[in-house]
Amino acid sequence: MGLGKTFQALAIASYYQSDWPLLVATTSSMKNVWEDTIHKYLPSVLLMHTQYMISAKDYIKDARVLIVSHDMISRALEKLKERNFGVIIIDESHMLKNSKAKCTQAALALAKKAKRVILLSGTPALSRPSELYSQLSMIDEKFFGTFINYSRRYCDGKQTNFGWDASGQSNLQELEVLLSKRFMIRRTKEDVLRMLPDKKQEVVTLDVKLSQMNEEDRKYFDTLAAQYNNVKKGSDKHAALISFFAETSKIKIPSVCSYILQLLDSTNKFLVFAHHQVMLDAIQKVLIHKNKKFIRIDGNTTSEQRKYFVDKFQFEDSYVCAILSITAANAGITLTKAQLIIFAELHWNPSILSQAESRAHRIGQEGEVVARYLLAPGTADDAMWRLIQDKQQTLNKIGLSKESFDNVTVSKQNFAASSPSKNFPTLDIRSYFISPERNASSTAAINVNPREDVEEMDVFDDGMDDILSNLNV
Structure with missing residues (x-):
């Protein structure tokens, strides 16, 4: 790659x-x-x-x-x-x-x-x-x-x-x-590239508070988890994982957006890979709100647009972020101006993740590359990360890969921004997780309703309220 x-x-x-x-x-x-x-x-x-x-x-x-x-x-x-x-x-x-x-x-x-x-x-x-x-x-x-x-x-x-x-x-x-x-x-x-800078993989465990979900939604989420754990047949288990994975995406949005906000304090370029449109849209809203220039490549991007967007990111310093679909942008593009790769979501095939990492870690890269995976404990990420590790071991045995998802540095999400007095706590996730019954009858944009004690906590002082309250999930 x-x-x-x-x-x-x-x-x-x-x-x-x-x-x-x-x-x-x-x-x-x-x-x-x-x-x-x-x-x-x-x-x-x-x-x-x-x-x-x-x-x-x-x-x-x-x-x-x-x-x-x-x-x-x-x-x-x-x-x-x-x-x-x-x-x-x-x-x-x-x-x-x-x-x-x-x-x-x-x-x-x-x-x-x-x-x-x-x-x-x-x-x-x-x-x-x-x-x-x-x-x-x-x-x-x-x-x-x-x-x-x-x-x-x-x-x-x-x-x-x-x-x-x-x-x-x-x-x-x-x-x-x-x-x-x-x-x-x-x-x-x-x-081939003996002088290519090193690449290291890191895992950041997100501070996702599942307790913020109401009883109905928590019961639905627990049901999805149980279905995946109990199903044995391959096709049924894969279908259960997809449903579990989709709901995990919604739950991770506030923590991922908070993490992206911290990265924007730096002037360094970075890539963000995600799978679901709702996650890609949420990250895009953060960048728009902060008046940051970015490119986005997903399944709707034509080949001509891809080349145009890649050139913008590679040659114009004002573009700080590339929002990328993990299935549509894991191959065929070079984004070596970035040395940090963020995975807001996983993919069940480790080779897809390795290809995505190689968008930056390839010919033309001049600095060490960090691939950072944002995982949410207690969600589908737990099952998918183990699945990725097992599949990668098989590929290594055949001699098709030397990658590894085992020896990675693990840390917890740190909400301390560049200013020590400024905090970015995890935001209320309730408005992102909607049970199918309520989702079918809801067509309007979802508004975040802060708790009564929010004013004392000063939770929304980072501007996230304006961004997240307009998300259509």
Whole structure:
């Protein structure tokens, strides 16, 4: 991640130009990056011979280099097969981990016809060995045989009452050897960027007062926690975690916003990653209220806007913060002007978190990078952090990662701001947590109603009242 996979892939493809035309399958947000890189480093490829396919009806017979999205592969499969691409580059190949998905099946069909296939990913498997099978089949479909054979050997595959279970792991050392000897060229930051500054991970436990919730909401929250802890089936447990995770987001908002406020006392740039729109919106309101310039990249941001926003953050000192969706902005962008990365929320795949950290910890970084995770005890964060650690250990055993979420510095949220006389206590969370029954009937903006003793405590003297009272949750 951040080690020049694009350059290396194009160098290999250029060596085999006699086997072209070249097909580059990537995410829609990376289209401009690939176009710019090809034009800059492969000047022998004429601009008129490089094409980005936007419709299955596009004429592509004159393209020596065709760039397509992963989704377009399945929508225009027959036309792509007719073009007979001899070299194929699949960027972010881990997105094709589901062998039943249409885009994965289409990629496999194209790979069978190609002479050279290059897969690029900083995280080939996000959490378990089964995610590697479809990618390995694109390179050599005969080596491992069927998925049943592969999963029985490396995923502890077995038949259950719910069907074939390939979610486990087995013979990982053998798999690591096979990957390194036959399938994978692995470049680590230690190998490529020996002068890259260090990165350290920290955990800050937030001061979230669950006791502020009313009885009805606390009972609902406890029910979600119990559902997750008691459910055993994989799909049901994942669904329970998603619900638990969503409610945790609302509960964390006041503490996260208070933490962001303290960071704004510094002039240093920082990144903030979150998953839910309600959290992204809350952080944005804090920055707007404090008249701070920021960029925001989420699922609604176009590829052209992404490049514009990244340039603003990288080259203009007045932009102090980048608000980033952890799923939409964990790859394909460089934000090395920041040396502090805040995770307001987690993600259940450790590889996604590692990719997000690499937005700042990559080529071009000049200082030590700190990745700081804001966790709320007693919420879904407890379960997710353990899940992340377990999955990361599996990836390390296969040899796909050297990251670790075990040896981290842990501290508690400190509300002391730069001025010793100024305090930022955790704000009332009751207005952020609404049970489904009341939420269905409520469409107006929610107003924070301070307790009767607030005036004596001077809780809202930091300006948070104006920000948080207008949040739509």
